[in-house]
Amino acid sequence: MKRLISSALGRFRRPQPRLDPDSDAGIAALAFDQAYYLATYPDVAEVGADALTHFMTHGWREGRDPSADFSVIGYLAAFPEVAASGTNPFVHYLTHGRPKGVAPESPLGFRFDIIEQQQTLEARLAHITLGQVTVGTAEEFASALVSARDGLAGLHVTFSHDDYSTSLGGMQFAIRREAAGVAGQGRDHLHVYSARPWPVVREADETEALGVVWNGRVLGTFSLEAIIRGLSQAAGPVATGRSFAIHSLLGHAPDEVADILAAVGLDRGVFWLHDFASLCAGYHLLRNGVEDCGAPPPDSPACAVCLFGTWRARHTSGHARLFARLALTVAAPSQSTLDLWQRSTDLPAEATVVLPLAHLKSRGPGNVSPAGRPFRFAYAGLPVPHKGWPAFMSLASRFGEDPRYEFIHLGAMRDRAMPYRFVEVHGGSDNPMAMQQALEAADVDAVLIWPLCRETFSFVAYETVAAGCAIVTGPDSGNVVAFVTEGGHGQVLADETALTTAFQTGAILQLGRAQRRPMLYDLVYSALTLDLAMTPNP
C-alpha cells in the first residue's frame, strides 16, 4: 500500500498534519488540497467547516473534488464497482491505485477542459506586447545584402509568421523545401517574419520589428524602413526573374508586405493557403478551440459566441487590403482547402491552383504481417487535443486491455498518462522519413488521424500511407478525409461514438495489414512556389 500511496502522491499537493495516518481521513489528508477545495467550494469556507472533514463526510458524496488532479465523478463513473461499494473514491485511489488502464476521460469530455482553459486572443496579445526585441540597424541589414547576386535579379521573397529555418512544423518544412529549390536555382532568398509571435494580422498602427532570414541564414530583426531602404539600394533595375510567396500574413501588416515587395518592383506573386487566416483570426477554423466551424457567415450565431468572432473582421479586411495591393495567385495544398476557401470569401484571386506538398511514389508491396498478433493502432505526432490525442486516449482507456488491440504512440513527446507502448520519433527537416520508417518498423496496422480542425495538408497522412498503414479519420479532417476517400487509404468514421463502436464490434480489424496487403510508397516533396508555372513579374 505504501508504494501505491507514494507513487500517487507525486500528483498531488502537500499533506495535512496531525491525523491518524491509517484512518481514511489520514490517508486522504496526504494528498488533499485544502486551498483548492476552499477556493473551489466557497460555501464550505463560508460555513467555517474544516475542508478535509467536509470532503470526507459530505463532499465526495456531492461530487466535490479533493484536488484539481482528481475527479470524484469521473472516477466513480469509470469504476462502478467502487461506486457500488460506497467507498470514498479518493481513499480507494490512494490505497489501491487506479484500476489497470488509462485514466478515464472527464465525464464532461475533453472539449469541456479546452473551453474552460482557453485563453482569449486579447490575453495572448497582451502577453506578446510584453516581449522585448533587439532591432539591428539599417546599415547592418544593407551590409548583409552585399552578397546579393546581380542586383537581386533573381530574388525570391517569402513571408510567414516565424523563422522557418529554426521552427518546426508543416508550413516551416514546406518553406524549407521552397528555400532549397531557390538555392538550387542559384537565386537569392529573403524571408521576412514578425519578430514576435503575433496570433493575428497586424493593423497599420501596430508596429513590429521584422525578422529576416537571408539565403538560409538568420540576419536578425530590423525595422520596416531599414528593410525597404536596404532592398531599394541593393536592387538593380527591375528584373523579371524576381518572385514572391506569402505563406502566412500572421504578424504582418498588409501594407508593410506590399511596401517591401514594391521596393524590389514586385506586385504579382503567390499566396499560399497553409491555413485559413485569410478567412478568420481563428485560422484553424476551430470554433472556441473545440470544433470545426466551416467558416460560417461572420454575422452568424456561431461566430457571435466564438473567441475569434470579434477578431474575424481584422483578418478579412487585412487580407482584402493585401489582395487590393497585390495581384495574387492563390495556391492551395489540397482541393478541399481551395473549395472551402472559394466558398467562404470573395477575395479577388488572379488565379487559383492546387499543389499538394507531397505525393506518393510506389515502392512495391509490403511484407505480410505475422498472423495472430493484436491489431496495432497508433497515434503519430504530438499528443495535443487539436490533433486528436484525446480521442486516441479515450480508445486506449476503453480497449487498452482488450487482447484484440495494441495501442502505440509514436512521436517526439510522450504523454505519461498513456501507459502503453511509446516509440520516440524525431522527424523534422534533418530526418523527414523518420515517422514513416518508425510506423513501418512497428508494423502498425492503422493510424488515428483525428484532428479537431480541418487539415489543409497532412504530412502525417501521407507518411502513414507510405508506411503501409491505414488511416482512421473523421469527417472534419479536411484533406485527410479527401485523401482517404479518394485513395481508399482507410476509413472515415462519423464521430467519436462511431469510432468506439468500430473497436467494440471489431469492425476496425478489417484495416489490418494482413487483410489489406498494402503497398508501400516513398514521399516525393514539392518545392511549392517553384513548382508553379508563374507568370514572370513584368
Add this chain to the structure above:
Amino acid sequence: MKILCYSSFTFSYLNRARVLFKTLRKHHPDWELAALITDRPPEGLVFDPSRESFDRLVWASDLGIPDFASWLFKHDVVEVCTAVKGPFMHQACGWGFDAVIYMDPDTAALGSLAPLEAWLEDHDILLTPHLVDANDDHAAILDNDLSASRTGIFNLGFVAIRTTGEGARFAKWWNDRLLSYCYDDMPNGLFVDQRWCDHVPALFDRLKIIRDPGYNVASWNLSTRKITVEKDGRITVNGHLLRFWHFTKLGAVGDAMTRRYAGRNFPVYEIWSWYKREVTAATDPAIPERWWAFGAYEDGTLITKTERVLYRERSDLQAAFADPFRSGPDSFQAWLVQEGVS
C-alpha cells in the same frame, strides 16, 4: 409592431443587463429598450444613462407606488426587482407601444426573436414554461420537474403581452398581485411572480405557451435540450433555432447545475464561456460586489430577511415607521434593538 422590451435589476446586475441589451440591440435595432432599476448608484460610479445600451431608464421609485419606502422594505432584492415588473408593465400599456416584453437581466438573445412579433399578432400573452419535455431520470425529476412544481410552471424571466385586450387585462392583474403578494414564501404558495402565473391559462384567453425549445434555454431544461452548432453558423436546440438563453446563477451554482445536465453537450459550455466573457467586459469595477442601496439601513447596517418579514407582517410597525430604512432615535432599527430583536 412597436415593441418595448424591459428588464428589472439593481446595479449589481448592470453588467448582465448590458449584455442583454447589447444582444437585443443586435437582433432588434427597432425595439425600444428600457431599464427598470430599483437601486441607487454606488458612490464612485459614473452612471450616464445616455451611454448605456438602453433607450429609457425608469427608477422604481418613480413608478408611483404608494408609501414606496415602506413597500420596498417588505421585500428582499429578488422580491422587489420582481414586484416592480408588474407596475411597469401595467403603466407601459399606456405608452403607445403595441407590445411589451419583459426579459430578466441574466438572459441574452442568441438569435432573432422575430417569431415573438408574429405570435403577438394572434395572441395577447406569451409565456415560456420551465420544461417543454418531461424528464424520466429520478435526479432530473427532483431537480427540474418538481422544482418547477414548487416555483411555478412558467419561467417569468420572460413574458410578452399585447398592450390591449387580454394583454392589458393581464398586466393590470399582474400589477395588483405583485404590489401585494410578491414574496418568496413557498409554504404559502408564493414564489415571487411565478406561482401567480400558474393561474394564467385559467384566467386569461389568447395565451400562447411557447413550446419551441429555442426559447429560454437554461440549466433547468438542459436535461432535455441538445445544443448543436451547425456548419452554416446556426445554433440549434433539438433542431430548432436558438433564440434566447437564461444564464441563471452565474457562478459556482450555475456551473454545477449546467454541468450536471449538459454533460458532454459541449456547445453549452461554449455559450456559457462567451457569456462570462461578455459579462466580465461589461462589469464596472466601481460597483461593489452584491451592491444594493436598499440592502442596508441609513447607517450601513445590513437589513436581515427576518427584519423585513417582521415589518411586512406587522401593520402596526408599518404605521409607526413610514421610512423603515432610517437610523437613529425613533427608527425601526432602534425599535428592533430596544425589543431585543437584533
